[in-house]
Amino acid sequence: MGRSSLRARPVAGALLACACAWLAAGGCAGPKRLPSVVVSPRPGPGVEATPEPVVPPPAADVPEHPVAPPIPWLEPAEPLRLLGVGLLEDRPRLELRAEGAAWVRDADSGHTLAALEAGEPLACTRAGEDVAWRAGGEEGRARSIALQPIDPGFLVSAPGGSYRGDFLVLPTPRGTGLTLVNNVELEDYLKGVVPWEIGRHDDTKFDALCAQAVAARTYTVARIGSRQARGFDLYATVMDQVYKGATGEDARCNEAIATTAPLVLRHGGREIEAYYSACCGGSSCAVSEVWPKPDLPYLRRVADKPEQGGDAWCGGSPYYHWRETWSARELERILQRTLPEYVEYMAQGGGAWGGVAYTPARGGSAGRPGALRQLEIKRRTPSGRVAELAIVMDAGTYHVRGDRARWVLTPASGNLAILRSALFEVEVVRDDDRLREVSVRGRGFGHGIGLCQTGALGMAAAGRSWRDILAHYYPGATLDAVTRQER
Ligand SMILES: [Zn+2]
Structure with a gap:
C-alpha cells in the first residue's frame, strides 16, 4: 500500500468509476473500466492552438500535456484502498482550483469536458437533478462532474483547504445543492486525519502516532x-x-x-x-x-x-478531570429541548436498549418537561459510566440511558455541544427545597x-x-x- 510518491497512479479512474457505480446502481460495485472516449473542446493546458502540421511531429515534440491523453481509467495494478470522503453537502455553489493543469470530466461517461490551466476555476451549481458547470471557457450540465489534476502531485484547492487526489461534484441526494467528494488513496487520506485526531507530538510519543x-x-x-x-x-x-x-x-x-x-x-x-x-x-x-x-x-x-x-x-490529560456547572434555571432551559429529543431518539434507534424512556406524572407530556425537580444516577456500568440517569421534571421522570446523558446534559456555555463523557457524578445544591445549582464532576473525554x-x-x-x-x-x-x- 503505497506512499503516493512511490507508485504510479492508475487510481483516479478507478475512484471515479467506483463513485459512478454508486450513483448509477445505488451501490459500490468496485473499480470498473470506463469507456476511453475523449471529447476535448479546446487545446489542453499549455498547448498553443497551431495549424495542422504537414508531417506528424517527432515524438520528442509531443507536448507534455497532450490535447487528448488516454483516460487513466485503469484497473489498479496492485492492491489498493480507495475512498471517497464527503467534504461538503447541499452547497448552492462550489469552486475548485488545481495548482497545476487539470481535466474536467463527465464522471459518468469519462468524457473530457474541459482542460484547465493551473489556478483556473471549475465552478458548479445545481441545475435540477444535474450539475451545471463552468470551466476553461466551456460550460454545460452533467449528472456529476470530476476534476482530475494531470499530475497526481498537484493539490486541489477547495472550500476548507488543499487536498490530494481527485474531486467529484454531484447533486446532494434528497437535497437542493451539491455534494463535494474528495477521492483519495487510503494512505494519503490518513495523512489528513492522524494529526487532527491525535495532534502533533515529539519523538517520545512516536509510537502513539x-x-x-x-x-x-x-x-x-x-x-x-x-x-x-x-x-x-x-x-x-x-x-x-x-x-x-x-x-x-x-x-x-x-x-x-x-x-x-x-x-x-x-x-x-x-x-x-x-x-x-x-x-x-x-x-x-x-x-x-x-x-x-x-x-x-x-x-x-x-x-x-x-x-x-x-x-x-x-492521568496527565487535561480531560482527565473536569467539572460542568449549571444554574437550575439554565439547565431547566436546556432540558426543555434535550429531553423531548431524547424521548424521540428512544422511539427510534435508541429503543434497542429496551426499557421505559419516560414515566409521565399526572397530566404530564414528554414534549413539555416543565420545571426541574431532581437528578439522580440510578445505575452505573461496570466501568463506572452512567447506565441510567433519572431526571425528574414536572411532566414526569425521564430515564436517560448510557451515553445519551451527554446529549441531555449539554454544557451551558463554551464550544462543546455535548457533555465530555458519561463517567460522572452529579451534585445538586438546594436553597431550602428549591434547586439552585447542578454540577457534574467527570473524567475523560469521548x-x-x-x-x-x-x-x-x-x-x-x-x-x-x-x-x-x-x-x-x-x-x-x-x-x-x-x-x-x-x-
Ligand atoms: Zn485512558
Missing part, C-alpha cells in the same frame, strides 16, 4: 461503503474521522503512517470496529455500556494503567471505547511500542495487511 495510524486505517477500511447512499464513504468530520486534506499535514504523523502501512487490525477475518476517543478517564468500556449496540470481543473494558498498577496512562488517545501518548512516553499499545486497547485483535477492496 503509529497506534493512531493503525486505528484510523482500520476504522477507515471497515467503513468503506458505509455512507454510499450519500455518494461517499466517510464524512470528513467527527461523524467519522476529522480530515483536512493536505492542510496541516505533519511530518512525524506521515512517518507513523508509512511505518505502519499497510497494517490493519483484524478479528474473525475482517477489520475490527476500531473506535477510539480522546481520554477514557481511567477505564475504557464495552460498546453496550454507552450505546444500544451489541458488544464486540475486542472492545472490552480495560483498566487504563500499567499491569503493576499506578497512575492511569491518561465515548471511552477502544483506544484512549491520551493513554496511548502516555504509554508511548513510557517506552511502550505501538504494537503493545494496540494490544492493550484492542485485546485479541491481530495485525494484518490490508487487502484488496472486497466489499
Whole structure:
C-alpha cells in the first residue's frame, strides 16, 4: 500500500468509476473500466492552438500535456484502498482550483469536458437533478462532474483547504445543492486525519502516532461503503474521522503512517470496529455500556494503567478531570429541548436498549418537561459510566440511558455541544427545597471505547511500542495487511 510518491497512479479512474457505480446502481460495485472516449473542446493546458502540421511531429515534440491523453481509467495494478470522503453537502455553489493543469470530466461517461490551466476555476451549481458547470471557457450540465489534476502531485484547492487526489461534484441526494467528494488513496487520506485526531507530538510519543495510524486505517477500511447512499464513504468530520486534506499535514504523523502501512487490525477475518476517543478517564468500556449496540470481543473494558498498577496512562490529560456547572434555571432551559429529543431518539434507534424512556406524572407530556425537580444516577456500568440517569421534571421522570446523558446534559456555555463523557457524578445544591445549582464532576473525554488517545501518548512516553499499545486497547485483535477492496 503505497506512499503516493512511490507508485504510479492508475487510481483516479478507478475512484471515479467506483463513485459512478454508486450513483448509477445505488451501490459500490468496485473499480470498473470506463469507456476511453475523449471529447476535448479546446487545446489542453499549455498547448498553443497551431495549424495542422504537414508531417506528424517527432515524438520528442509531443507536448507534455497532450490535447487528448488516454483516460487513466485503469484497473489498479496492485492492491489498493480507495475512498471517497464527503467534504461538503447541499452547497448552492462550489469552486475548485488545481495548482497545476487539470481535466474536467463527465464522471459518468469519462468524457473530457474541459482542460484547465493551473489556478483556473471549475465552478458548479445545481441545475435540477444535474450539475451545471463552468470551466476553461466551456460550460454545460452533467449528472456529476470530476476534476482530475494531470499530475497526481498537484493539490486541489477547495472550500476548507488543499487536498490530494481527485474531486467529484454531484447533486446532494434528497437535497437542493451539491455534494463535494474528495477521492483519495487510503494512505494519503490518513495523512489528513492522524494529526487532527491525535495532534502533533515529539519523538517520545512516536509510537502513539503509529497506534493512531493503525486505528484510523482500520476504522477507515471497515467503513468503506458505509455512507454510499450519500455518494461517499466517510464524512470528513467527527461523524467519522476529522480530515483536512493536505492542510496541516505533519511530518512525524506521515512517518507513523508509512511505518505502519499497510497494517490493519483484524478479528474473525475482517477489520475490527476500531473506535477510539480522546481520554477514557481511567477505564475504557464495552460498546453496550454507552450505546444500544451489541458488544464486540475486542472492545472490552480495560483498566487504563500499567499491569503493576499506578497512575492511569491518561492521568496527565487535561480531560482527565473536569467539572460542568449549571444554574437550575439554565439547565431547566436546556432540558426543555434535550429531553423531548431524547424521548424521540428512544422511539427510534435508541429503543434497542429496551426499557421505559419516560414515566409521565399526572397530566404530564414528554414534549413539555416543565420545571426541574431532581437528578439522580440510578445505575452505573461496570466501568463506572452512567447506565441510567433519572431526571425528574414536572411532566414526569425521564430515564436517560448510557451515553445519551451527554446529549441531555449539554454544557451551558463554551464550544462543546455535548457533555465530555458519561463517567460522572452529579451534585445538586438546594436553597431550602428549591434547586439552585447542578454540577457534574467527570473524567475523560469521548465515548471511552477502544483506544484512549491520551493513554496511548502516555504509554508511548513510557517506552511502550505501538504494537503493545494496540494490544492493550484492542485485546485479541491481530495485525494484518490490508487487502484488496472486497466489499
Ligand atoms: Zn485512558
